[in-house]
Each structure stands twice: as structure tokens, then as C-alpha cells.
Amino acid sequence: MADNALILNGTMVADRIKEELTSRVEALKAKGIVPCLATILVGDDPSSATYVRMKGNACERLGIESRRIHLGAGTTTEELIAVIEQLNGDEDVHGILLQHPVPHHIDERAAFEAIAIGKDVDGVTMLGFAQNAFGQADYPSCTPAAIMAILDHYDLPIEGKHAVVVGRSPILGKPVSLMLLNRNATVTVCHSKTEGLAELVRQGDIVVAAVGKPAFIQGDWIKEGAVVLDAGYNKGNIGDVDYEACLAKASAVTPVPAGVGPVTIATLLKHTVDAAERRVFQP
Amino acid sequence: MADNALILNGTMVADRIKEELTSRVEALKAKGIVPCLATILVGDDPSSATYVRMKGNACERLGIESRRIHLGAGTTTEELIAVIEQLNGDEDVHGILLQHPVPHHIDERAAFEAIAIGKDVDGVTMLGFAQNAFGQADYPSCTPAAIMAILDHYDLPIEGKHAVVVGRSPILGKPVSLMLLNRNATVTVCHSKTEGLAELVRQGDIVVAAVGKPAFIQGDWIKEGAVVLDAGYNKGNIGDVDYEACLAKASAVTPVPAGVGPVTIATLLKHTVDAAERRVFQP
Numbered sequence: 001m002a003d004n005a006l007i008l009n010g011t012m013v014a015d016r017i018k019e020e021l022t023s024r025v026e027a028l029k030a031k032g033i034v035p036c037l038a039t040i041l042v043g044d045d046p047s048s049a050t051y052v053r054m055k056g057n058a059c060e061r062l063g064i065e066s067r068r069i070h071l072g073a074g075t076t077t078e079e080l081i082a083v084i085e086q087l088n089g090d091e092d093v094h095g096i097l098l099q100h101p102v103p104h105h106i107d108e109r110a111a112f113e114a115i116a117i118g119k120d121v122d123g124v125t126m127l128g129f130a131q132n133a134f135g136q137a138d139y140p141s142c143t144p145a146a147i148m149a150i151l152d153h154y155d156l157p158i159e160g161k162h163a164v165v166v167g168r169s170p171i172l173g174k175p176v177s178l179m180l181l182n183r184n185a186t187v188t189v190c191h192s193k194t195e196g197l198a199e200l201v202r203q204g205d206i207v208v209a210a211v212g213k214p215a216f217i218q219g220d221w222i223k224e225g226a227v228v229l230d231a232g233y234n235k236g237n238i239g240d241v242d243y244e245a246c247l248a249k250a251s252a253v254t255p256v257p258a259g260v261g262p263v264t265i266a267t268l269l270k271h272t273v274d275a276a277e278r279r280v281f282q283p
Numbered sequence: 284m285a286d287n288a289l290i291l292n293g294t295m296v297a298d299r300i301k302e303e304l305t306s307r308v309e310a311l312k313a314k315g316i317v318p319c320l321a322t323i324l325v326g327d328d329p330s331s332a333t334y335v336r337m338k339g340n341a342c343e344r345l346g347i348e349s350r351r352i353h354l355g356a357g358t359t360t361e362e363l364i365a366v367i368e369q370l371n372g373d374e375d376v377h378g379i380l381l382q383h384p385v386p387h388h389i390d391e392r393a394a395f396e397a398i399a400i401g402k403d404v405d406g407v408t409m410l411g412f413a414q415n416a417f418g419q420a421d422y423p424s425c426t427p428a429a430i431m432a433i434l435d436h437y438d439l440p441i442e443g444k445h446a447v448v449v450g451r452s453p454i455l456g457k458p459v460s461l462m463l464l465n466r467n468a469t470v471t472v473c474h475s476k477t478e479g480l481a482e483l484v485r486q487g488d489i490v491v492a493a494v495g496k497p498a499f500i501q502g503d504w505i506k507e508g509a510v511v512l513d514a515g516y517n518k519g520n521i522g523d524v525d526y527e528a529c530l531a532k533a534s535a536v537t538p539v540p541a542g543v544g545p546v547t548i549a550t551l552l553k554h555t556v557d558a559a560e561r562r563v564f565q566p
Contacts, residue, residue, distance in 0.1 A: 126413035
């Protein structure tokens with residue numbers, strides 16, 4: 001398999017998703033509806049600002065309205081929740097994205113929970129999490145959904161495979177584990193307290209890296225022929241996987257950049273269009 | 284370790300929980316509050332009738348009021364939900380347990396979701412599931428909570444251990460996996476589509492059997508020294524684990540009966556008392 005790994009082209013997967021959205025956005029506009037995503041950025045973290053800008057720009061390129069709300073670093077939880085509630089009640093807004101992390105003094109969970117479930121296009125509410133865990137979510141968290149979309153785009157089998165997920169965050173490790181489980185993978189969830197991590201990762205037919213540490217997953221941890229999905233995005237465009245070393249072992253791997261990232265954004269756009277359609281067709 | 288396994292005495296763990304509840308029930312009664320669990324049985328399934336009766340009787344032995352509602356097999360989803368909503372609004376009822384499974388024509392999920400989160404002492408709602416997944420549930424599902432209580436009662440270490448859960452139901456396999464994960468175990472979830480099940484179970488430092496098949500987990504699947512928790516309860520008082528064979532390998536094991544079952548019921552009582560106290564002390 002050495003150096004023959006299939007590069008899973010996230011940009012291409014994202015383009016396919018966006019292509020399909022174009023006609024749906026036009027159909028909505030013909031009915032007088034402009035799909036609209038409200039993004040909320042709190043404070044001045046440069047990475048967060050970049051992510052929000054990328055999402056807003058991606059909306060606009062597709063004809064989706066981007067309502068960009070930038071709140072000061074001193075915003076209180078109550079003030080943030082008031083903004084979210086206003087957006088909940090605004091009929092012209094179909095999706096709400098609160099960029100995380102928010103500043104430490106804010107109760108992030110309370111803010112997430114304030115988002116109406118019908119506008120929770122990023123799948124951050126508890127109810128959205130549970131719906132996803134039960135295979136019933138309208139809007140699963142975007143990065144986990146992107147990982148599944150990449151597997152499906154390339155017809156990579158999931159059922160009966162052993163998936164090893166490294167990371168257990170509420171918006172990535174946990175939901176992607178449950179999505180893989182619901183698709184009949186056997187799932188192992190590893191994290192910072194895991195003992196014998198290399199041996200466990202080596203069992204994975206599918207490996208999902210969601211650690212947030214650059215090049216943390218080593219090439220010799222990867223089983224020959226495994227499918228590797230790298231959801232990490234660290235400074236200097238480095239993923240959570242030692243990409244070059246991994247290429248020599250894996251059968252398929254997502255690069256960073258142009259892997260999971262663009263599909264995550266495309267998924268967010270798709271959810272926003274889905275939400276707008278639900279408003280029109282199931283009022 | 285042969286034949287030296289510690290028998291994890293669920294009856295004793297349950298008695299400890301109930302002992303601690305006695306004085307709390309008395310304190311509530313001194314304030315004029317009688318903790319009350321409403322149980323709803325739909326139809327005439329004899330096992331379900333037995334379970335509900337056991338729960339009701341356990342309440343009464345502890346001085347908790349047992350409001351027993353028995354609905355006919357022909358009850359519709361709407362009728363069931365109406366009953367639940369009445370109980371939600373009844374200030375004298377602190378906990379609501381809908382015995383499952385309900386008859387097939389009823390939308391069980393819709394009925395579960397009708398239970399107010401503050402009275403969901405059996406942890407069956409989606410919101411309750413998510414709160415538990417995030418380590419924030421007032422009332423995690425009773426059987427998963429019972430498994431954790433047994434581990435804790437016997438001071439069996441969880442952090443860094445590899446837990447293998449066989450089963451992925453919404454009220455058992457999934458929530459117990461998330462609880463073990465939140466306690467820093469590395470968790471593998473197996474199920475009917477898992478390939479190489481024996482080899483995977485053999486990795487478990489902690490094995491949770493939640494399959495619903497009598498004596499399904501074989502003794503030679505158990506790693507020497509593993510802790511085995513059997514949440515199964517099949518006809519003829521047989522668990523999901525081949526108990527005798529398992530005794531020879533495990534360091535500790537729950538019997539059936541008198542293992543997880545009584546702790547599950549004690550946990551339900553505890554949640555009901557918790558709910559009554561919340562009503563009094565955090566009105």
C-alpha cells in the first residue's frame with residue numbers, strides 16, 4: 001500500500017455539495033426567500049475571526065445571506081443570549097452559528113442552549129446532540145457530518161469496520177463516534193487518559209483524529225490499509241495526523257488543508273439551505 | 284484468578300443506597316412532602332407488569348408513594364401523552380416512569396419526550412440523554428447509573444481502563460458508554476454488526492454486557508482479571524454473561540439476579556427522592 005494512499009479530496013466533496021445547493025438556493029429565491037446564516041463572533045481571537053469570515057464568504061458565494069454579528073470581548077452571557085434570542089425570533093434568519101470558543105467568562109453551554117433547535121445548523125445544542133445520537137438529527141454537528149460525507153462520497157465501507165476516534169469533545173469526538181456507531185461501525189473512543197493509544201489506533205480500519213495537537217497521530221500507529229480522517233487544524237496548516245508518514249500505511253487519507261475543513265463549511269451551508277426550505281415547505 | 288472472582292453484591296449496594304434515602308424521605312415528610320413516583324404500564328406484557336410492580340413495591344417499602352397507572356393495550360400515542368402531561372402538571376408527582384417496551388402501535392419516542400425533564404427520573408428523554416453525555420444529568424438512565432454505582436461502591440478503577448460495552452441501546456449501551464468515557468475510560472462499543480467480537484471483548488478491563496441474549500458472553504472472551512458487569516436479565520434468571528465460565532477469568536463480576544437489577548431499582552428511588560428534594564429546596 002506504500003505511498004499509494006488515495007487522497008480524499010475534501011475540496012471536491014465540498015464542491016459537489018455546493019453544486020447541489022445552487023439550484024435549491026435559486027428555487028428559494030424564486031419564492032422570495034433568501035436563505036440566511038447569522039454568525040456570531042465574540043471577542044477578537046484571530047483564528048475565530050478567520051473561521052467566521054470563511055463561513056460568511058462561503059455563504060455569499062452561494063447566494064446565501066450572511067448576517068455577521070461581532071460582539072466585543074466584554075460581552076456578558078446575558079447579552080449574548082439576548083442577541084441569540086433576537087435571532088431566534090427573526091423570521092429572516094434560518095441558521096445561527098455561534099463561533100466557539102467564546103471568551104472564558106461566558107457560559108458557552110448556556111449560550112449554545114439558547115439557540116432554537118430549528119436554527120441550530122451547527123448542531124451544538126444538547127437536544128441536537130441527542131437527536132444525532134439517536135440518528136434523528138436535522139442538523140448534526142458539521143465536522144462529524146463532514147467526516148461521514150467524505151466516507152460516503154468515496155463509498156468507503158463503515159458497517160462492521162472498527163473505527164477508532166481519538167478525541168471526545170461534545171462537537172466532534174462524541175458525535176462522530178455516535179454517527180459511526182449508528183452506521184454499524186464498532187467504535188473505540190480514545191482521549192488524553194487512554195493507555196496504550198498507539199496499539200488501539202493500530203486496530204482502526206477507520207481512524208478519526210480529533211485531538212487538536214499537530215501531527216500527533218504517528219504513521220506507525222496506522223494499520224496497513226486503514227482509512228484516516230484528520231479533523232485537526234493546527235497552526236501552519238498542520239493536521240492532527242503525521243500526514244506524510246501516514247500516506248505510506250493508509251489506503252485513504254484526508255489532507256490538511258483541503259480535507260475535512262471545506263466539507264465542514266459546505267455542510268454548514270447545506271444545513272442553512274435545509275433550514276430555509278423547512279421554513280418554506282413545512283411552515 | 285481462577286474461581287476467585289469477587290462477586291459484586293448488587294443487593295448490598297442497593298441496600299446502602301436505600302439506607303441513605305430513608306432519612307431523606309423522613310425529612311421530606313416532616314415538611315409535608317411525600318416523594319411520589321408515577322409508573323405507567325401500557326398493555327399486559329407479563330414481564331413489564333412484573334417490573335412495574337417491583338418498582339412500585341420498592342417505593343412503598345421506603346415510604347415513597349407509588350402512583351400506579353395501568354393503561355389498556357389499545358391506548359393510543361395521544362392518549363398516553365395526555366396521561367403523561369397530566370402527571371407533568373401534577374405537583375404531587377415527582378418522578379414519572381413509563382415502562383418500556385410499550386405496544387408497537389405507540390410512538391415510544393414521542394411518549395418519552397412528553398415527560399418533563401424535571402420528572403424524567405429514568406433518564407429516557409433526549410435532553411436527559413444529552414445532559415448525561417455531557418456529564419450534567421440530574422437523572423441519568425437508571426441501569427447505566429447502577430453500573431457506575433457498583434464500580435464506585437467497590438472502588439474499582441475506571442480512569443485509563445479499557446471498557447468494552449456490548450450493546451448500544453438508547454437507555455443502556457449508549458449512555459453507559461458515555462458515562463464510562465466521562466470517567467476517563469477508553470470505551471469500545473460493540474453490537475450485532477461487530478466483527479471479531481470475542482477478540483474485542485478480550486481487551487476489556489471492564490466489560491459491560493447489555494445484549495439481551497442469555498449467556499451470550501462466553502467465559503473465554505473475558506480477559507484474566509477483568510471486571511464484568513452483566514446488565515442482562517433473560518428468562519429463567521439468566522444474564523447476558525455465561526456466569527460460571529466467567530467466574531474463572533474475571534476479578535469481579537455481577538451475578539444475575541442480585542447484581543445490576545436491584546441497584547437499578549434503588550437508583551430509580553434515589554432519583555425520585557432527589558426530584559422531590561429539588562421541588563422543596565429549589566422551588
